[in-house]
Amino acid sequence: MADLSKVVEILLGGDKDKLIAEVQANLNGGADGKDILNEGLIKGMDIVGEKMESGDMFIPEVLNCAMNMSAAVEILKPHLPEESGSAKGKVVIGTVKGDLHDIGKNLVAMMMESAGMTVINLGVDIAPEQFVAKIKESGAQIVALSALLTTTMAMMKKTIDAISESGLRDQVKIMIGGAPVNQDFAEQIGADGYAPDAGSAARLAKELVA
């Protein structure tokens, strides 16, 4: 197998053009697409994750690495077998009805994308019916609900109830987050999980579909 440590190193360096050039060079040199993905890019992103946890890398740097990785994956796609190209889970995410806060939710969406998931970001002020319709349409496995207001926490429960009533509850895992909610509340309203921040949200999403 080709030495892919340089891909890892360049990924960590954060320069997109260099990364793409290196991936291309490896392909030209006959390296296997799957190896470049697993031993180069994914290995690099694992290190990025560790560095974020340890406080050595900051959010904008993490997002930059993730975006560069996605660009590199685009180049790899023709060289990957079908099944490894498919995303590790499809997520429908939105801020519940009555709530306009979206900074945290968008961060969660970005981190999930970085983790290789397909994310459908509905936006803010999303009614239960809109979530239901999107789950049906997209066949998502995860629904992520965000609320920052105490007054909109109840809307999370209503959304979960609507998903149950529509008969889709068994198809999806539901996770919630946002400043006023916590693990207890998640259990109380019948969600499958809660995460306090974007990094752990992406990890939780991966666990839920594993």
Added chain:
Amino acid sequence: MFANFTQITPRMRVLSDSQIKEIHLGACDILERTGSLIHNEEARNLLYSHGAVVENNGLVRIPSYLVDRALNTVPERFVLCDRDGNRAYRMETGKTHFSPLVDNIDIIDPQTRQRRKFVAADAARMAKIMDYTRHMDVVQVGAFAADLPPEIVDRVNIREMMLHQRKAISFSPSGPDALLDVIEMASIIAGGREQLKMNPYMMKLGEPISPLVHDDHAIKELMICAEHRMPIVYYPIPMGGATAPATSAGLLAQSHAESLAGLVIHQLTNPGAPFLYGGVATVMDMKSTVCVYGGPELYLQCAALSDIATYFHLPFWGTAGCTDTKALDTQGAAEIGMSCLLAVLTGANLVHDVALLDQASLVDPTTVLFCDEVIDHVKHFMRGIQVTDETLAIDVIDSVGAGGNYLIQKHTLQNFRSFWQPTYFTRPAMGVSEAHDLIKALNEKVIDIEENYEVPPLDPDKVAALQELEKKWLKG
């Protein structure tokens, strides 16, 4: 004496006039070029009829002359009254008032010193503390109580503030209809609609959504306030690196553009209606992703906004006295102290978020008293130095002479009482080894106020009128 004609009250600036001008021109360009998303049809139509360009998706490009016009019609000052109608709180040059949030998601219970959910009964308890303080001039109602229906918690908490304390009130209503109810409530206290216009007792909080978005309800409420001449602060919370540029100048230009868009709509709706300019100009912490409530960028960028407000003769809404920690600890005390001093030095007129802990999610009556002491300290400093024959005291110095002492001077007797004396802080004599537990003492004071302090009741006719009005919204 000639010097006292130019007494300088301590005042700090962080932007030069030419820097302010550049930021302002940048903001005008943002409004014309990038545009603002205004999710309210009435406002879009109003802007369109005055020459703004409106695109199909709700993007509005506001030409600079509308900005100039709004800056010309907005009043330089307004005055807020207390419950008794005294014109006590002046939003004008040289005056700084402080405003803590009285309700929140959680509260530190003074009896247990433990954190728990804020419930309806806590509103009256906080009101009493507010009334008691020396420097909390405007109570800010956020509309929280875990045990009340979300649709009415705003008006319930406002009613509690009307009943149990006498300072002016600022508030975030749950929507435009609720705002109309609150205006009626305020009219009862002020003694009528016209009275309320001339002697405003309440002020509304509203927020654009950075970057450059204006929500339907926020704009509707902005226009209602303009029509009723109820003072409003329409302030963005730009977070550098997340919802605004990571550089201060760019963040300020965007923040200014967001405020100006609101101001233009407000002044077109009713020229001359009172408007407070402001912004929580902060950054995102790029490790934890929290919105920073205590830190040098927040202080500096808010100081810069204050300079911009001063340049355009607008009253300014500051942010200080809050901290990122989860309890009034050493870091909290440092952040509260620094920010309060900076807020007055930069000339903010109404400083909000005082005494807020843990990402603006936690209130603590003990921290309110702590802030009251810090502000007392700071306000003393702000008196500056008066130079007169009496204060220069050359004759006294001469009569004491080299090697004398001042303790028995009549001049000392006449003047030492104006030294600042701490109320809660201590200055123990040397040799006292036991350290004073300030937080414990403040907490005891809180309990003492709760048990023993009486707030004069609201006029029974007004109470009855509020109760009558309540029938309308309480069932809602």
